[in-house]
Amino acid sequence: MAILMALLLDGCSAERKNVLSKTYHNTTARYNAYFYAKKRIKEIEAVLKENVDNDYNNILRIYPEIDSTLATTYQEKIDDCIKKASIAIQRHKNSKWVDDSYIFIGRARLYSLDYVNAIETFKFVNTESEDDDARHEALIRLLRTFVDYQEFENAVAVEDYIKKEKLNKQNQKLLYLNQAHHYQVKEDYNKMVSNLVLAAPLLKRKDGKGRIYFIIGQIYQELGFDAEAFNYYRKCLASNPEYELDFYTRLNMAQVTELGKSSDVRAARKVLNSLLKDSKNKEFKDKIYFEIAEFELKQGNRDKAIDNFESSIASSIGNQRQKGQSYLRLGEVYYDTLRSYELAQAYYDSAIQALPQDFENITSIKARQQVLGEFVKNLKTIEVQDSILRLSTLDSAAITAKLNSYLDEQAEKRKEQQKKEERKARRTQASAFNSNTGISSTGWYFGNPSAVALGQSEFKRIWGERPLEDNWRRSIKESVQSLNVNSTPTDVVENTDVANGQTSANIDAGANLNALYREIPFSEDAKQESLNKIEAAYYALGNIYKYDLEEDVNSADAFKTLITRFPETENKPEALYQLYLIYKELNNEEYNTYKNELLNDFPNTVYAKLIANPNYTEESTATNEKLKKIYEKAYGYFTQENYDTTLYILNDAIENYEETVFTSRLKLLKILVTGKTEDINLYQYQLSEFIKSNPDSEVAPYAEELLTASRSFLERKRKRLGTEYVKYLEQSxxxxxxxxxxxxxxxxxxxxxxxxxxxxxxxxxxxxxxxxxxxxxxxxxxxxxxxxxxxxxxxxxxxxxxxxxxxxxxxxxxxxxxxxxxxxxxxxxxxxxxxxxxxxxxxxxxx
Structure with a gap:
């Protein structure tokens, strides 16, 4: 008995490498610490999978994104995994599960965003392990860690090394997936799909084989290979995927079905409509309507497409991303196809409110929204100011009649819009009660928290934020505020619902007739102020049409109206120059008219010199426009007090672009940086030299003002404090x-x-x-x-x-x-x- 106990104790020693010892430690490690470490990893990956935001309108991600907020929810599992894996390593040093335990530690650190320690752990396994399979797995997981940590050069180095190794099937599968993940991050879809195609035959259903087939189909569809996409979508269906993936696969198959004949088009429509009618697809109605709209757009049926986009919006109960995409597509249709910018602006506004901040190209979408906002604001300024100027020429009785007519018309529009909103709200609410949300269609409304929340959301959408008070629907407070004597037409415009043309302050006729009356400019000063606003708006519209909307004809109309209505405008030289450029590009001989007027009436302006000087070609004009954009960017950093970046941008532009009339503005901004960062004497010296070197520049008078102001400041300071000299004399x-x-x-x-x-x-x-x-x-x-x-x-x-x-x-x-x-x-x-x-x-x- 004593001998047996001695043998058992000898076998338990972590230092022994005999058969008994190895068998003991392999078994104990695997079914204790290693088992629980592996279980924790699976639990963490399950959390990541549950929280993935599948945007089926874009190519799905191979791996879910990990953020710090989500990582905190499973931190206890991370700690326990590392603890259990460490036990397996420390107590069972001679077991075959040591390398695997280290790999679990590395994966846990990756999932907790501890990239540095994850990298060190995987490197340790590659360096110290005697098991090639373990080393290969560690390297492949190191590849993903480098990609997530955005160390792409190191990721490429690992790829180059591992390709030379002979891998088992499990590691081959993992390598193809991680390489595909790498190329997805780099947006190299050709290499991404080639790796996924290699990985797919090695995958099992538990590996998400159907999802990978779907992603391959998405990529081929994105690259324009519809036949290949259809083939992989069919493979996805054959893998018996979960219902949501099954639905989107069928939807995408309808998109890539070859439409060679009218019968094919009818068949595709039939598939889409059958998806819409299927009761199992209630929660996907918004997406189906969206795809029907896209299908109709491709067939040239714009009106049907618009109707289906609207239906998609009405059906989007909890899917803000889909609702935002439908708003966006409507905005794009009205912007790109119909050129109806007021409606486009309304839809872009709604899209920005609904879309998440990580939506693809959200920055450019916001930029277009801002352009449209400026466009509509100036359009409404002209409309409002012209209206009130016309009213100012009438007698008081005629004005009152006009205002009453206007208020009655607005009230009628309001009623009609309110009915429309109420019908829409009822449809939306009915959809919510009938959808698979668990909300019962019977029972008391206020006893159902979900229904109440939905009702509150709809109330805010229609009426906005309202204080809890009597007569909350009355408009007197808002309307008087928006139309008081100190308000501007811009204020009114910004409170306008562009989509239906009515003011958001529901004007009460009896209470606000006087408020509207006070807006009318009767004095000469008030009339001139209105005219000044109209003049500025036409100038702004001309530039927006030209540079943002790229509509030269409309830009020309705006500039022509500007110089016709306001022949003394200070912007006339620029307007003539823009008209010259537009009509010359259109091969219209009218450009000579504007050229001659500019040369004869404004010979000393930079615009006349641009025409008269043969060295100024169309390329230099393009350079001038580029410099304007560079200046805007540099000025943005200047206002943020980021002077180093400002100087870098300005120096790069001055050195690398040919000098144009706009270059002087960049040089002056550079001097302003000197004023913020260097000695005031150097600042004044540079200003005086700039004035001497650029006497004809448009900004030369401004430079003189800056120099005068700086000298006056120093003089006042000297008189107040007296001249103080530096007492440090050990210098030149x-x-x-x-x-x-x-x-x-x-x-x-x-x-x-x-x-x-x-x-x-x-x-x-x-x-x-x-x-x-x-x-x-x-x-x-x-x-x-x-x-x-x-x-x-x-x-x-x-x-x-x-x-x-x-x-x-x-x-x-x-x-x-x-x-x-x-x-x-x-x-x-x-x-x-x-x-x-x-x-x-x-x-x-x-x-």
Whole structure:
């Protein structure tokens, strides 16, 4: 018995490598610590799978995205997995599950976003393990970690290495999936699909084989290979996928079915309609309507497409992403096809509210929304201001009649819109009660929290946020606020529902007739203010049509209206130039009219010079427009006080683009950066040099204003504080010789000083002339390395008196000064203050 116990104890030793010891530790590790570590990994991956946001309108992700918020929900499982795997490693060192336990630790760290330690763990297994399969798995998981950590060069290096190794089937499958994940992140869909095609035969149903077939089909559909896409969608269905994936597979199959004849089109319609009628697809109705709309667009049935997009929106109960996409597609139809920008703007606004922030191209969608917002705002400004100007020409009785008619019309529109919204709300609510949400269609409404939440959501959508008070539907508060005497038409426009043309402040006729009346401009000043707004709006519309909407004809109409209605507008030269460019590009001889008018009436403007100068080609004009965009970008960083980035952008543009009339603006902005970051004297010097170099620039007057303001500021500061000089004197010095301008001694003094400096040839001294003010000039002798050398020269100069001041009919002032103090002296012109400083710190303070 004692011998048996000894053998058992010997077998339990973690250091032993005999058969008994290995069998014990392999068994104990596998069915204890290793078992629970593996279980935790599976639980974590299940959480990730449950929380994946499957956007079937885009190519599905191979692996779910991991964010820090989600990672915190399974942190306990992460810790327990690492703990259990560590036990297997520490207590069973000679078991075959040690490498696998390390790999579990690496995976747990990857899922917790601890990329650095995950990388180190996988590298350790690759370096220390004697099991090739374990090493290969660690390298393949290292590849994914590098991709998620965005270390793509390292990911490529791992790929290049692992391709040379001989892998088992499990690792081959994992490698193909991880490489496909890499190429999905890099958006290289050709390489992504080639890896998935290799992985698919190795997959089992539990690996998500149907999902991979679906992704392959999506990629082939994206790349335009509809036949291949159809084939893989069919394979996905054959794998018996879960219902949601099955539904989207059938939907996509309808999209890629070859439509060669009218019978094929009818067959595709039949498939889509059958999906719509299937009771199991109630929760997918919004998506089905969306796909029907896309199908009808491809067939050229725009009206049917619009109706189905609207049905998709009405059917979207909880799917904000799908609702946002339907709004977006309607906006694109009205923008790109119908050129109905007011309606497009309304749909883009709704799309931005519904779409998630991670939606593809969300930045460009927001940019178009902003452009449309500006467009509609200016359009409404013209409409509102023209209307109230017309009213100002009528008598009070006619005005009252017009306003009452307008208010009645708005009230009627409001009623009609309200009925429409109520019908829509009832349909939406009915859909919610009949959908597979678990909400019963019977029972008391307020006893059902889900129904109440839905009702609250619909109320806010229709009526907005309302305080809990009596008469909440009355409009007097909003309407008076939006139409008070201090409001602007822009304020009214911004409170306008573009889709139906009515103001959002539901105007009460009796209460707001006077408020509307007060908006009418009766005085000449008020009329001029309205005209100024119209003028600015036409100018803005011309540029929006030209550069944002790329509609040259409409841009020309806006600019022509501008110069016709406002012949004295300050923007006339630019408008003539734009008309010249537009009609020249359209090969319309009318461009000569605008060219001649610009050259004759505004010959000194930059626009006339652009036409007259043969060096300005169409390419330079394009460069000019690029520089405008670069300037906007640089100015954005300037306003954020990010001056290093601003300078980088400006220097790059100035160096790499040919100089145009717009370049001076970039140079001036660069000087403004100097004003924020450097000495004020350097700032003023650069401004004065800019004014000299760019006398004809449009921004030259502004530069002069900046220079004047800066000098005034320093002068006020000097008067308030007095001139303060720097007391640090251990630096380079000048000798300054000041004399009266009226003496006419400039040449004589310069020659005398040059002759005197000949005695000091070893110092390599230089002389220069400067004007100090209207009465005094000066000559500088530079440079002296330090205070001692400068003052020694000064003392010798005084004794020698090379100018022979006794024979000159002028006042003279001589002193030495540091470079820093010279900048202060030259800026302040305060000679008396420096002479006192010189007396104190040099004459009386010299060592």
């Amino acid at each position: 010095h000048y000798l300054v010789y000041v004399y009266e301008l009226k003496s006419g001694l400039t040449d004589a003094i310069s020659q005398a000083i040059d002759n005197y400096n000949g005695k000091f040839s070893g110092l390599n001294l230089k002389t220069s002339n400067l004007i100090l003010n209207d009465e005094l000039a000066m000559i500088l002798v530079s440079d002296f390395e330090n205070k001692i050398d400068a003052f020694q020269y000064y003392s010798d100069f005084i004794k020698s008196d090379p100018i022979d001041e006794a024979k000159r009919n002028s006042k003279f002032y001589k002193f030495v000064i540091t470079k820093d103090n010279f900048n202060i002296f030259y800026q302040s012109k305060d000679l008396d203050a420096y002479l006192k400083f010189f007396e104190k710190n040099y004459i009386n303070g010299i060592n």
